[in-house]
Amino acid sequence: MDQKLKQRLEEESNYPSNLKEEMWAKIESQLENGSPFLADSIEGKLNNREQPQGKRRKRTMTIIKATTGLTAAVIAIAAFLALPPGEAFMKSVQNWFAPEKKIEVEVEGNKEETNGQVHVNEESRYAIYYDKERYKLIQQDGKDVITTIEPLPEPYPQVSLTIEQDVDALPEKLAADIAGKLTDQFAEVRDIEKVSEPVKGYRIHAINGHDRLSEVITVYVTSNERQGSFILTMNYFLEAAEGHGARFTQTLEQFKVLAEE
Amino acid sequence: MELDTISRIVQGDREAFRSLYDEYFDYAMRTAALVAKNREWAKDAVQETFLRVYRNIWQYDRAKPFKPWFYSILLRECYRVMEREKKVVPLGEQLERVAVEASMPDGKLDLYDALQSLQDMYRIPLILKYLHNYSEKEIADIMELNVNTLKSRLLKGREQMRDRLGGEPYGSKA
Numbered sequence: 001m002d003q004k005l006k007q008r009l010e011e012e013s014n015y016p017s018n019l020k021e022e023m024w025a026k027i028e029s030q031l032e033n034g035s036p037f038l039a040d041s042i043e044g045k046l047n048n049r050e051q052p053q054g055k056r057r058k059r060t061m062t063i064i065k066a067t068t069g070l071t072a073a074v075i076a077i078a079a080f081l082a083l084p085p086g087e088a089f090m091k092s093v094q095n096w097f098a099p100e101k102k103i104e105v106e107v108e109g110n111k112e113e114t115n116g117q118v119h120v121n122e123e124s125r126y127a128i129y130y131d132k133e134r135y136k137l138i139q140q141d142g143k144d145v146i147t148t149i150e151p152l153p154e155p156y157p158q159v160s161l162t163i164e165q166d167v168d169a170l171p172e173k174l175a176a177d178i179a180g181k182l183t184d185q186f187a188e189v190r191d192i193e194k195v196s197e198p199v200k201g202y203r204i205h206a207i208n209g210h211d212r213l214s215e216v217i218t219v220y221v222t223s224n225e226r227q228g229s230f231i232l233t234m235n236y237f238l239e240a241a242e243g244h245g246a247r248f249t250q251t252l253e254q255f256k257v258l259a260e261e
Numbered sequence: 262m263e264l265d266t267i268s269r270i271v272q273g274d275r276e277a278f279r280s281l282y283d284e285y286f287d288y289a290m291r292t293a294a295l296v297a298k299n300r301e302w303a304k305d306a307v308q309e310t311f312l313r314v315y316r317n318i319w320q321y322d323r324a325k326p327f328k329p330w331f332y333s334i335l336l337r338e339c340y341r342v343m344e345r346e347k348k349v350v351p352l353g354e355q356l357e358r359v360a361v362e363a364s365m366p367d368g369k370l371d372l373y374d375a376l377q378s379l380q381d382m383y384r385i386p387l388i389l390k391y392l393h394n395y396s397e398k399e400i401a402d403i404m405e406l407n408v409n410t411l412k413s414r415l416l417k418g419r420e421q422m423r424d425r426l427g428g429e430p431y432g433s434k435a
């Protein structure tokens with residue numbers, strides 16, 4: 001009987017063989033260029049897209065509820081659409097993100113949930129969620145620095161995740177430059193690695209000795225989706241590799257470049 | 262769904278998205294057709310599902326299985342389309358449906374009709390179970406239900422099918 005029902009369900013759900021490609025053509029025509037991350041955020045632009053089955057509906061206002069974990073961000077798209085594209089992009093960007101969301105991290109083999117706080121840097125055009133219970137984000141010399149809420153006691157070196165942008169250098173060249181500079185400061189600089197996680201780009205890793213408090217630096221260089229790069233620098237120490245090091249790496253998984261369409 | 266494919270889609274890789282489409286289209290289309298009970302509505306729901314998956318994939322929690330995430334979006338889209346379309350169904354057609362549904366509880370229905378005459382809360386878990394052979398845990402995840410609640414719905418759904426099929430027991434208990 002189970003088999004018979006399965007068979008009936010399959011019979012009743014059959015569809016023409018050309019449907020798959022026909023629908024792919026419609027779907028593909030509505031995909032935006034570049035990372036879908038941004039496309040989701042500006043879902044209000046659906047107003048400009050063809051609606052399924054040609055049911056284009058004129059909407060004067062679209063309210064998007066983007067639920068990420070605890071909090072929902074509500075966006076008034078009408079205001080967005082009323083502004084010139086570039087201006088609208090920047091004015092609305094903060095609203096695209098839930099102010100907070102739960103982030104699951106794995107530290108020393110244990111999974112835990114943390115409260116992520118969004119930080120949107122409109123000038124540099126990126127967004128990131130960081131663990132607000134452990135870290136704070138401060139601006140220092142034009143860079144965003146995520147560091148422990150309270151400084152670590154002596155003799156521990158300070159730990160941080162620094163985000164900065166070089167608008168003129170492409171990632172590959174910049175990674176080579178950074179690796180070269182680190183050679184003067186660190187005893188051991190590993191070969192540059194091409195990576196796809198936590199960000200797509202290049203990774204440079206260097207350590208200064210093998211003591212538990214030896215300094216460690218890990219730098220990721222990723223495209224700013226224009227002609228430059230973001231430099232994401234993790235500073236910690238050997239003993240903190242599985243703690244702060246792992247947390248920073250997972251924080252970088254929340255790093256998003258806001259490339260304007 | 263491999264994590265590498267997900268990562269590539271997040272970066273905007275169309276080929277990766279196409280491979281996801283290839284993998285999920287058939288079941289998505291079949292599921293939507295059965296849930297929505299209308300081919301055109303199903304097409305709307307599937308199309309919107311893939312677009313939503315593409316645009317929201319950066320929010321997908323990679324520590325969790327992909328399939329429930331995908332199917333929960335699909336079901337939401339089915340409900341959305343069904344709600345939308347129900348609002349615009351001409352009154353005459355609505356009355357016709359009510360009349361058809363009211364005449365259903367007899368023993369002459371075939372398995373499919375008996376299933377489709379159930380309320381959504383019983384009908385949809387049974388569709389997922391019998392079309393896809395999903396486990397109860399998977400269906401519970403997709404429908405965001407407690408496993409025991411899901412088990413109870415499957416049981417009641419089968420009992421109602423049995424009644425509508427003229428009293429014969431239907432389906433395995435698993």
